[in-house]
Amino acid sequence: MSDIPETVTDPSRQDALEDGQLRGSFVESVEVALDEGDEARVQELVEPLHNADIADLIEQVPPNDRAALAAALGDKLDPEIIAEMDDQVREDLIDILPPERVAQVLGELDTDDAVAIVEDLDESDQRAVLLELDPDDRAAIEEALGYPEESAGRLMQRELIAVPDHWSVGQVIDYLRGGSDEELAEDFYEIFVTDMRHHPIGTIMLSRMLRAPRDRSVRHIMEKEQTLIPVYMDQEEVALRFQKYNLISAAVVDDDERLVGVITVDDIVDIVQQEADEDFRKLTGAEEGGLNERTRDIVRQRLRWLVINLGTAVLASLVIGVFASTIETIVALAILMPIVASLGGNAATQTMAVTVRALATDELTEANTRRTIIKEIRVAVINGVAIAVLIGLGTWAFFQDPKLGAVIALAMVGNIMVAGLAGVLVPMTLDRMEIDPAISSSVFVTMTTDVMGFFLFLGLASVVLL
Amino acid sequence: MSDIPETVTDPSRQDALEDGQLRGSFVESVEVALDEGDEARVQELVEPLHNADIADLIEQVPPNDRAALAAALGDKLDPEIIAEMDDQVREDLIDILPPERVAQVLGELDTDDAVAIVEDLDESDQRAVLLELDPDDRAAIEEALGYPEESAGRLMQRELIAVPDHWSVGQVIDYLRGGSDEELAEDFYEIFVTDMRHHPIGTIMLSRMLRAPRDRSVRHIMEKEQTLIPVYMDQEEVALRFQKYNLISAAVVDDDERLVGVITVDDIVDIVQQEADEDFRKLTGAEEGGLNERTRDIVRQRLRWLVINLGTAVLASLVIGVFASTIETIVALAILMPIVASLGGNAATQTMAVTVRALATDELTEANTRRTIIKEIRVAVINGVAIAVLIGLGTWAFFQDPKLGAVIALAMVGNIMVAGLAGVLVPMTLDRMEIDPAISSSVFVTMTTDVMGFFLFLGLASVVLL
The missing domain is CATH 1.10.357.20 (SLC41 divalent cation transporters, integral membrane domain)
Incomplete structure (x- = not known):
């Protein structure tokens, strides 16, 4: 079996994790390395971790150690790590990063993740960071910030694949193969079919797309029935629609019913959790945030x-x-x-x-x-x-x-x-x-x-x- | 604009729904039609509804009307409607359907949905229904029932796409185009790459698959890092992994690390909701189920x-x-x-x-x-x-x-x-x-x-x- 490229489960990750959580002993050894100023050791420990685990690690070290940990991570402080982090911890961390670095992080994220970070910043930090962004990203984020908090407009990402209804399957595939990574949404699950006015008129699951002959028209394989999300809809309502209709992704439309973005189910999972937790806490009069609240x-x-x-x-x-x-x-x-x-x-x-x-x-x-x-x-x-x-x-x-x-x-x-x-x-x-x-x-x-x-x-x- | 195939939003559905919920007046008109024994009118009213809305309708009419509504729906009582329904209401409904009909419904569902229905039946109903199933479906459901309740084994579906690691992208696409609908999972988001022992060694997002050249080996485009879910893992734990690593679907493996099924994120949304609700109710000492509990x-x-x-x-x-x-x-x-x-x-x-x-x-x-x-x-x-x-x-x-x-x-x-x-x-x-x-x-x-x-x-x- 020498041709298996790599083992899937990295043994060094087993030392750090137990039942999907970071081990207490592992977090402690990171703290010790930080106290000793041994950045090389910190990097070695963190190396095998998934970004989501690194985010957990930053949350779990004492607040005083977080700046040192971020510094030790250096360039390995991936934008995804920052997107994954608890709001409260992220705010503290962003306060200590220079605006250029924050802008660089935002530029690498999808709009929805970038907006989620920017919306929590206070006004002066927001302005400083937006100024450092490249004009396209800035425009996209500023537009999203124009929608109410917790609305579909904040939640959606602009990166999506929409094709005109007169195309064939082959044309779509060629378009996807030809496009640069910059232009196309990286991972997507559905392709939206739009008419001349950019109104969504149907969707095609990628699995159907893959299995259709090249000369078939997209009109023939698209699903006409779809749930459109108005851009001003509250996120709780959006989550209910996803649950009710078992959606994987849904088109977001503006007041003129034009396609402006897409919401995917992975964001919905977080919202369902968050809204349920909020109800839970509110009913008992506890604070809104979690353990990391000040x-x-x-x-x-x-x-x-x-x-x-x-x-x-x-x-x-x-x-x-x-x-x-x-x-x-x-x-x-x-x-x-x-x-x-x-x-x-x-x-x-x-x-x-x-x-x-x-x-x-x-x-x-x-x-x-x-x-x-x-x-x-x-x-x-x-x-x-x-x-x-x-x-x-x-x-x-x-x-x-x-x-x-x-x-x-x-x-x-x-x-x-x-x-x-x-x-x-x-x-x-x-x-x-x-x-x-x-x-x-x-x-x-x-x-x-x-x-x-x-x-x-x-x-x-x-x-x-x- | 005469070439727009159909309007996406059906106006007759607007009469029934408001803010994503069935209107009280609509439910009442269904009740009136049921009381008058006017099945044609019931069918006419229900016609424009999505299956999820029909499931809601059955939940919302008084318990005494449910049998009549199910009878009026006849063949339109789609398997999906039954899968969507509240557990309690579904149990009552299944009690009044003949076992052959229940078996027919189950046969048309994915294993995970079928198992979710069968596991709630009492033992004698379970036996009666299983006997009516065709042997393959029966075997799949019985195997799933062999796993503990609320484990990954109950949750996963067996329908998935796995390809050997020596294939090229072109071979995979030809395989997908050639396969009959019966054999292949209908909608899927990822393709699993397995080695000779059927161990999963990587995954390929469909969007990457679509954009790769035909002669590229799957080994070159697959993501090696993946989260494997052991078949005995508790569903709450599974949901936490999905949330943490932002998964869309994940491979389920048996004790020998062989690929046995797949869990998709749409089921996770329901579990997150359900587990949060359970905690909420437990903490106050309320009942486990929702409004439809006896x-x-x-x-x-x-x-x-x-x-x-x-x-x-x-x-x-x-x-x-x-x-x-x-x-x-x-x-x-x-x-x-x-x-x-x-x-x-x-x-x-x-x-x-x-x-x-x-x-x-x-x-x-x-x-x-x-x-x-x-x-x-x-x-x-x-x-x-x-x-x-x-x-x-x-x-x-x-x-x-x-x-x-x-x-x-x-x-x-x-x-x-x-x-x-x-x-x-x-x-x-x-x-x-x-x-x-x-x-x-x-x-x-x-x-x-x-x-x-x-x-x-x-x-x-x-x-x-x-």
Whole structure:
């Protein structure tokens, strides 16, 4: 088997990686080499790594070591590495690179990747870098920056293959073979067929192209049905279209339906991840970015949310305050009341999580709204009764007071029903008002279950037990 | 412009869809037609829809109408529609279709889609359907079912293009043109190059293939660096590799490193969505499936979680019970104590959400664990002090009692620090113990902040105020 050109899996890469992650020991040896200023050793260690792994490495060394690592990498700091990196780490890194170097990196990337980097720079850095770019690249990036953030216009790449509808398969192949690498998109999956006004009228999967006879017209082998993405469409919406119609790539069109770019599915994978993570974090009031966010930004984002939570908690306390004299008489109420509020909050969060995601993924629509609400009420009644029986009997047994057991059981059923309704209605209402349900549902929902929990339990207790 | 073959956007589809979703009014008119038993009208309405939209339609009509809709669709119930459908709805639908029809549907799908359907059937249905399949399809599906659920073996499709490394580009193209549709994968993005033992040794993007001269050897244009997916790898891990290395498709290899299948990125988009949603739901204790889950299953799944929550809430109550006499003396404590617990819970959930997702997406690694913990402590101290000052001053002002203000402020700082630590350490520890942090972190974390919140506040109050 001497004619196998090279082994696919490089053994030296095995030392660095385990289960697809960089080993802790490997990262440490890079840190040691950096501390010793041994650039040759750093380069030797990094040599077998894939660009995506180098990006991971830069993220994982301590922030203070990143500049030294970038310097040690020198020319090996490939544009792709920078494109792969976490936004936050990249921003820090770009701050220490000279604008000419950044411009050089951008020039080598596809427009969509270059735009993703430039859009995060602050204005003065942006201007400095754009000035260093060659005029064509600059024009392309500036045009993309003219579209709203997170729109298809930012996401698309301009490099694409479009052919007129009167061509034959042979003509297309000759065109592809003749074109220089500079002119043609490097890797592509579909060819777009356009009419004279540059409107896309069909697509051809490359696999079909390869298998068609040379004299066949592109009109005969193209797929006419295609999903066109308007250039102003929000990226979340774009991702939903890709998922729904299982797209590999899609044409982006301007207001006049002219072909202006293409979006490919590899970018969509990142968006799906990112949007799901965002919803996840927003719902809990955590910061927007990931692990590499700056402490200052994390504090600011989380604190805002905690202050709001403080407000709603105080509101709930005011409700308790109304019943202060009742609590003074029956101290068991103070012991039991957090249980009612806690279970209400939990039940509401369950419903809310399902509703928020169903809204985000377009599962919850006009047609199934009523059915969903009815189902949630049914679930709330069953679960509410089940939990109420448990806590009612437990309270009766522990405090030897059947009336107290009945009061907590009734309050529990009531609060879990309130929770079910709030969990589904609050996100739906916010969504109709075009407010992101992920970010604001929690406040309203937990406020509702806290306030109602204390009110139902202490109110019932005042009436029944005093 | 008379030579434009057809308009791409069909106007009759515009009546049915709005912003990529089926209009409520459209779904209603289908329901009306179904109620009137007017199958012709149903077919007319459904006619312009894409298969993915028909799948949505079946999901959105009330469950009782689904059988009638499937019957009205008749032969137009395309295999792709069934593949696109929500798991739960599909299961119900397949229950009412005869096994021969299901087998026919499966025969027309790629192995991966067919397996996705068969694996959800209960055992007797599975056997009935497999018996009706033609032997080749049956063998392929049975082999796939032999791999663990959610493994690469279930996910991959067997239809792929592999060529020997001594071929030329021309030979490959002739092979592709000559092969019948039956034998070749219909749409593909990459060609795999294998050696004599069927080990994959390189890949060729179709766009490169198209642009290479016919007499060039495949060895010269293939990319040697490739990510091989072991057939037993978990799908979440597979998705992370695709994201990390921006893959469009990847070769799946068996234990002997032989090429056995291919996974394409369109399936990965769904997995990324699904895994993020699962984490999201698990963290809140909601059910695993989406909106179409059966009420019985929702109740069972959520109730289990609520019962666990009841247990932790009772535990917190026991802590309060210890300080019952203190509360009897100072009723303000009962009013204020939920605030301490609530903010602790909120702060912990913020940290936990970030940690759980960082673990799921491989961002949190050996190398940055210590740094992350230190950062969380720092954030917790700052936020804890900020909230403590607010609530401390507020309490002092409201109750005219500086000591009470100091007690709640101290308890708050303590509990928010506990929250930060628990939010990061609990998921990390569970992950090390190979327990899914998404599903079990919440219980431990909220229990910790509730118990510690009440203990710190009431304990300090007993010492300082009595």
